[in-house]
Amino acid sequence: MMLVNPNDSLERQNEKLLRIAESLMRRVEYGNSTSNDAYAHFERSALLEKMVQQRTLDFERTLDLLHESNNQLAKAHRETETARRNLADAIETVREGFALFDPDDILVMCNSRFCRGFRDTVPRLRAGLPFREYVDLVSRSKHLQLPADDTHATWAARRIRRHQDRHVMFNVEIAGDRWLQVSEHRTANGGTVILQTDVTEIIRLERQERNRLKDKQARMIRATLDHLDQGVCIFDENARLLTWNAKIGDLLGIPTVHWRLGASFRGLLEQSLDDLAFSPASDRAMFLDWSAETGTRGPISFEIRRNDRQTLRIFGRGMPDLGFVMSCTDMTAEREAARQLHELNEALEQRVLERTLELEDALNAAERANASKSRFVAAASHDLLQPLTAAKLFVSSLTDRCQDEDSARVLAKTESALISAEQIIDALLDISKLDSDGLKFDVRPVPLRDLLSTLRDEMEVLANRKGLDLRIVDTGLVVETDPGYLRRVLQNLMGNAIRYTQSGRVLVGGRRDGKSLRLEVWDTGPGIAEEDQSAIFEEFRRLDKTAGVSEGLGLGLAIVERACTRLGHPLELRSIPGKGSCFMVTVPIASRTEPKRPDVPRDSHDLSIEGSPLLVMAVENDPPLRRAITILLESWGIEVLVAGSGEEALELLDDLGIVPDALLLDQQLGAGMTGTELYEHLTAQYGLLPCSIASADRSQELRDTCDHLGIGLMLKPIDRQQLASFLSQASTMRPSS
Template identity: 65%
Template sequence: MSLINPADSIEEQNAKLQTIAAALMKRVEYDTAQSGAAYAQFERAALLEKRVRERTLELERTLDLLHDSNAQLARANQETEAARRNLADAIETVSEGFALFDGADVLVMCNSRFCRYFRDTVPQLDPGLSFAEYVAQVSRSAHLALPKGETAESWTAKRIQRHKDRHVMFNVQLSQDRWVQVSEHRTATGGTVVLQTDVTDLIRLERQERTRLKDKQARMIRATLDHLNQGVCIFDEDARLVGWNQKLGALLSLPARRLQLGVTFIGLLDQLDDEFRFVRGLDRDGFRLWALAAGPRPPVSFEVRDGAQSSLQIFGRGMPDGGFVISVTDVTAEREAAQKLSDLNEILEQRVMERTLELEDALSAAERANASKSRFVAAASHDLLQPLSAAKLFLSSLADRLPDDRDRQVLGKAESALSSAEQLIDALLDISKLESDGLSFDIRPVALREIFAPLRDEMEVMADRKGLTLRVLDSSLTVETDPAYLRRVVQNLMANAIRYTDTGRVVVGARRSAGSARIEVWDTGPGIAEADQGTIFEEFKRLDTTASSNDGLGLGLAIVERACARLGHPLGLWSEPGRGACFMVNVPIVDRAAPRRTQSARRVYATGLAHAGLIVLLVENDPQLRRAITILVESWGVNVLEAEDAVTARELLRDLDLAPDALLLDYRLGSGLTGLELYDEIARDLGTLPCALVTADRAPELRQACADRGLELLPKPLDRHKLARFLETSARAAVESVR
């Protein structure tokens, strides 16, 4: 019902509406309390209706989602069932037995071929069966062939233990000679897949192949035994004969009917008659006890003699299976050869003894001749020096009376010739003294500046004449030596440097080097070629063949070498052609307050060694040091065998066929072999010998290695007194060994 007539005009409708609105406003103004409650209920009803409508919409949407989820779940169930059927079909098509256990070791599914080899366990193979129960049922199966000495319980325990591994594969033997290979593999979820494969055909083929190989190996062993030139017999763990060759019967003189398979060792040993005598090593009873011993047998070797001619070497060795093998070798020819060698050795020893006596007589004669020569040179030098000195005085007095310059020049040449003869006699006298066994030294501490200062004043005149610069460096070191001979050594080296240097300078000094003072004489002369460095120390040897006698007699370096060798001062040389040369002498450093060494101590060493008759093997690759040591040691009456390397030393010992009384070995031989290694080789051949190792290496490892072997360690520069004490000890050891 409408409050306004639609047929009225617009103006009339507006008027009516204004009247109605005024009435309503008036009613609202006069009835506010009653209309407020109703309006609030109206609002709550409207809000409730809105919420109900919203919840209804939400329920409708939820119901739609539930219907969709049910539909998806139904499809998933269908797909899962289809996948299970497909998996079951796929597993069923596998030709091997297949089973799947979950992470709790519970059977999930298996195919019809699983455990078909254990038919009595198939009825219990249902999902939900535990792995332990499955193993227990298999262990009790009548179709399982348990190993010898194995029970069902022990087999089950081992099977469960192997199940703990991530991957397992093993073979199981069934009745009627059938075999099944069982393999287990862990899945990503912790489950286990078990596969059972029939490997009977493979096992049988392998067995046949093994049998064929054994037959082939047996034929090869038989052919090999028959081919050997030795008699061989093999016994099993019960000492019964299981194999032999034809050579055995020939060597032991046994007929073929006695060598039969299965014959006992005792029976075979008793068949050997009394002609077989055990001559070296085991006897008959010892051999019997060795063969019948229980447990491992050590190797044995002995000899028997068949009659008076034939000798047999018998060797026995145990085998891992408890048996043993015996080989018989005919050594008759070797024993006859050894006897001939023994007879020949006796003849050679007799000849060597005769030759040694002849050499000793010749050596004694040479020593007497050398001593006579030394005495003659000393006496002749003394007798000749007096008239020469007188002649020089007469010439000097005559020079003042000659007015002619040409006559004075001739007189000067004559005086120079006499001076050269005097120098030659002095040098020969020095060499004679140095080669004499009776020479004694005044060894005491001496300051080097006491030697350097006078020589500087003396040699400056010679250097100035040639226009050379001579520089002698002051030194505060104190050394232990004979001051007179050390002065002569340095003097000869300085004179030699000035003589052969045309331009430049000569420098003399000393530097500390590992407990010794190394005196060095440098020059800027022409230098010395390497090929000539070993010959310049020979008597009357001069590299400048055009030089006159006034330029030197070629004895200075020979005196230097002999003096250094007798004093125990190592002598060295460095030189390059065109760059000059440097001569070096090492002298031990001592404190100024060091006790003075007397001549009597020196004579103890010389006298104690002079009659020792020692033979010393010296191996030193440095020819200059080797020559210096040889001269020094031979001056003490010791025989020296020289070698420059290990190969030469071994060849020398082999050719001479003798064992030296002592060894002097350089540590670094420069041939790939050290002195320690050379000593080990000599000790293996000749036994333990007194040995001193000469080295500049002061490493604690080397010192410990020498101590372990009982060797003397002589550090470089070589101390002559330590060397003498070592030789004294070796001499006493040699005397004790003879007693």
């Protein structure tokens, strides 16, 4: 049991303890001294006194702590008041209007500049004002200048909606042509800081700058219009004149008095209608209708004639504001130049045609002369070879019976001269054949082992006579060529190598290059300078001027060059002066064992069966190309039926009652049917025929159509080899008569 209530204050507890102690002391002093409990009471009194002293000390310490807490609280209160005053002073020094709302959108504080432009709202701005009431006060302020078609309620509603964003910035116009920029920012605890900045000067400067730029732009536009060599005028959406330059009046012949701001387009045009001639006449109504359109206008362009002397180009285009701009350009000089150029072109075309005919006549005459020359050389060569052969036999018989050394030397020189003459005639005969269009090559698979073996037997004697090492690398390849002419080419190259090499060796071999074989003839002779490497292929051209007739006639390489060209075998030369030369001939490797037909037909026997020439129907709508195809095919001995359109071709075959052996059809035949459509008509009437379409159209659609019909496609310009190959195949497909 406790003597005091612990819930009492320390003062009350001390008071009770003092009374208890006094009571106990009185009982000890005045009570029954004979009682046995006297000493016990004394001990309890001493204990109580000790407890009172301890409680007193605790009370004193508690009082000290309380005083210290009160001092700290007072200090914190002073610091808080100081910080509040400092914050208020800092906010007040801000040049912009400042307001702080707490996370519940309640106004905490603001400075004196806040809402200064709305003076009728300032008395009601106080701490604790809700944000919605603040917006309502501003929206109803008489100083707020609302935008057009806007009310106080709609402005306030829009302001509340924007308050939901984290960052807000907009401009507000107030009375007296002043402007405030209002910006809102969220604080870390969800409150809102509002800043109001006076941007009146900035807005006015921007307005002045914008007006200045507009004036400057207007001056630039005016200067540009006046500088243009074209006449220009601009109209608004109601076809009323906005601006123009002086050139437009001069070109259209409209007096200056009629050019005024707001003049109607139709009224201006009527001032010059009598002098303007539209071509066609419908352009006039179309032009007026275009100017009267109310929507967006598309571009319009046409030419007119003024007083039969000037040609004017009119161009009009709509603008985004539904107005339109019109320009007028004097095209008289250009049209006159074009007319003169057209007349000049016609005269030139006539002169070109005349000169072309003259050149064709000259070419035909040259070809006839060349053919006559070739025939003469061939005939003369054959006639001369017989007496030369007889002369050689007589000389040989005299040499066997002659015992005089001087006479023997004369006969040896005579025989050498006859051999040289025979070589010259043989070379001239070869050149004559190679220059002739009627030459036919026997192109077929040729085993190189047999050809090189024959040449080894012939050339080893000459090489051994000069002490040269002749090496021929054997090969088992088979090539596609004319064996006679390839043998003559290699024979001439090897003979030249042995003739002009004084010491060393001559090497002959082949290098495979894909589907071709490059035959090479190497020597260790004097070499050929680069400037002379093209001249050595000319007739009777020898670099060694001191060489005699027995050392070469200057025709061997000319024959090699012509033969390789006609056979389609590329010929190359590599040479280093003082070290030697290498002549290279590239021939295709044979892919089959049977003889190959010639690529390009040379006479009527190439494309005929049992003497009957091939009959080809050629349909081409371009006259010059049609004539060129006809001349080429006829030069090959082919009979040609020509037509300029599909309808003409069908009528021609129907009138003649014959069926061609092959068809060569242009794809674009003008307004009528195409080449593929003509082929379908012909096959429906005459059955399947060999056909090839000639076209410059490289589209996949045409290729697919030709593949579907099973016919060939030759892209223009037509390749001579491809045309010859098609006709050769058509010749083999034709049934024998």
